[in-house]
Amino acid sequence: MPAPKTKKSELETVEPIGHRVLIRKDEDKKQTKSGIHLPDKIEIPTITGRVVAISAVVENDTDYPVRQYDKVLFNPKHAIPVDFEGDNRLFVVPIEDVVAVFRKDA
Secondary structure, three states: OOOOOOOOOOOOOOOOOOOEEEEEEOOOEOEOOOOOEOOOOOOEOOOEEEEEEEOHHHHOOOOOOOOOOOEEEEOHHHOEEOOOOOOOOEEEEEHHHEEEEEOOOO
16 A cells, blocks of 8 residues: 655745736835824725736736836725735735836935
């Protein structure tokens, strides 16, 4: 009788397909720029985040200068939440909804 196969512990990942990127949304702000603390019920929605993964289509398209780990500004209207982690900050976003990339001058 053959020995039972042991299942290796596999790490699950999320890979966007098509013209999409995976973004980890930044934390919602609890304080205004002037230092006023906001109650928990009121949040200023942030639409910035870090690119976690890029689809192969976007990566090979020179029209989209987005790279992994870039900080981006995105329109959350078409963002699809990914129920992958407890914090629910991962979103699959169409590349057309990424409206800006933050760059530092070198």
